[in-house]
Amino acid sequence: MAKQQALEKDVNSFEDLRKEIIGAGLCGRCGGCASFCSADEMHALGFDRSEGPKLVAEDNCLKCGICYLICPQIKALDAEVREKFGWQPPIGIHSKMVSACTTEPKVSEVCTDGGVVTSLLRHALKKRLIQGALVSKRMGPFSRQPFLATNPDELIEAAGTHFDEVQHLGEFGKGYSTYSPTIQEIKKIDQLRLDKIALVGTPCQIYTVRKMQVLNIVPADSIAFTIGLFCMENFTFDSKAVAALEKKLGVKLGDIAKLNIKDDVILTTADGQVHHVPFDAVDEIARPACMACPDFANDFADISVGGLGSPDGYTSTVIRTSLGQKFYNGAKQDRVLKELRLPSKEKARLHRTELMAKITAFTRRKKARARATLARIKQVG
Ligand SMILES: Cc1cc2nc3c(=O)[nH]c(=O)nc-3n(C[C@H](O)[C@H](O)[C@H](O)COP(=O)(O)OP(=O)(O)OC[C@H]3O[C@@H](n4cnc5c(N)ncnc54)[C@H](O)[C@@H]3O)c2cc1C
Known part of the structure; x- marks a missing residue:
């Protein structure tokens, strides 16, 4: 349910992550976006520790927003995280x-x-x-x-x-x-x-x-x-x-x-x-x-x-x-x-x-x- 609400609220995709985070030099290369990509089995995203994540099969991207939302640099879920963990x-x-x-x-x-x-x-x-x-x-x-x-x-x-x-x-x-x-x-x-x-x-x-x-x-x-x-x-x-x-x-x-x-x-x-x-x-x-x-x-x-x-x-x-x-x-x-x-x-x-x-x-x-x-x-x- 929380996942559904969050996704409905904010359906940014890897393209947004590329512009806002990777392009700005802020990617920490944690690999989370590629590891938990919903289209992982279709190899939509690739990840290399020295180069970071990249979209390798754009047609396979489901544009679900998971990669964007779990990136630690993205603060879109701040309110939900603070509430759930009583910050x-x-x-x-x-x-x-x-x-x-x-x-x-x-x-x-x-x-x-x-x-x-x-x-x-x-x-x-x-x-x-x-x-x-x-x-x-x-x-x-x-x-x-x-x-x-x-x-x-x-x-x-x-x-x-x-x-x-x-x-x-x-x-x-x-x-x-x-x-x-x-x-x-x-x-x-x-x-x-x-x-x-x-x-x-x-x-x-x-x-x-x-x-x-x-x-x-x-x-x-x-x-x-x-x-x-x-x-x-x-x-x-x-x-x-x-x-x-x-x-x-x-x-x-x-x-x-x-x-x-x-x-x-x-x-x-x-x-x-x-x-x-x-x-x-x-x-x-x-x-x-x-x-x-x-x-x-x-x-x-x-x-x-x-x-x-x-x-x-x-x-x-x-x-x-x-x-x-x-x-x-x-x-x-x-x-x-x-x-x-x-x-x-x-x-x-x-x-x-x-x-x-x-x-x-x-x-x-x-x-x-x-x-x-x-x-x-x-x-x-
Ligand atoms: C990158 C980094 C930056 C830190 N910055 C500060 C700081 O600015 N100020 C401060 O007071 N303390 C900082 N710490 C915490 C501090 O160095 C000790 O880890 C902490 O006090 C715990 O000590 P301990 O003897 O109880 O841990 P230990 O019993 O020695 O256990 C250390 C644990 O940390 C894990 N660990 C070690 N390196 C990493 C890593 N790179 N990433 C994830 N886990 C790791 C080990 O697997 C182990 O489980 C930092 C730690 C790291 C790894």
Whole structure:
């Protein structure tokens, strides 16, 4: 029904997507439009990660509008998504905000911040709340591939941003991207006949999932739990940009052993040196699509997480929905997760206020950047 109403309201097609998004340089190449095309079996749309989507058999296009509506850059379903998921300003609904960390040594050895994501999912799998989790496994210093983990140990492989071996960049081909094409993988959930899957994603990915749920696109109903990462941007760069980047950052990219993003971009080299790089310094390698994205705190996830605002070794955890509460409370009760201990109630209250203030400030900053990007594009025509 929701799908029908949305389609009747707005029957833009791939041609509109080409003009408004692809032509404006805002396509994030998530592959969602081609993967969930209603004329998929007739191969109406083609998709290539380096070139993005294109209409390959125009006569086969059903002009149903799905490709247009599910694109994360299209805001046509904003009101429906906000209503369905109870969005409230300024960062979406939330019932609790806390700095937490794992108690599992094998998770804390490999995790990005406090290992909340990995331990929450491991616990949910062990308790059979989910059958699997669509996460992103590291393939090299900067690249990730979507990966459906169906046992708790497979989640360890996908945790963190430590690189087991520092590798020469030349070994990874000519293009690098921190973006992991998770949306395309959702299709496989249906083929595997799984109906209780968790998904970890950036704000654009969770937003796409929520739009698919509004539109009743199969198998979005099988995504039973979402963990959203805070996100300023993903990075894409080619081998040509590497030398310029290394000069600017004063770090050999091949020496980076850990990449983390909190208040800024944190690069740790194999010799243990930590370099803090402000976002402005790396904006030129941010994916153009990210510069137009207004969502920092992953407003529509069940639980959102980031490093921002928490001490090292902790994950800032925003519990939003009742499902988020159920998963988080279960893991906490079973002592898989623990919260940052502060010496007094007053200090704890202050910490929560500071956490909220930081997340809100980054949200405002990202929204302002998106507005400026879209205004610039409009001006250029
Ligand atoms: C591209 C990107 C940008 C981010 N930007 C910020 C930021 O600006 N500020 C901030 O505070 N936090 C940011 N984060 C979140 C932060 O880096 C941590 O992921 C988060 O704090 C969770 O830490 P953890 O130790 O609990 O997670 P872990 O237990 O280490 O688990 C990390 C999970 O993230 C998944 N993952 C890793 N890379 C990707 C990817 N590229 N796409 C989708 N999923 C992925 C892994 O599969 C794993 O399930 C960003 C994360 C990413 C991937």
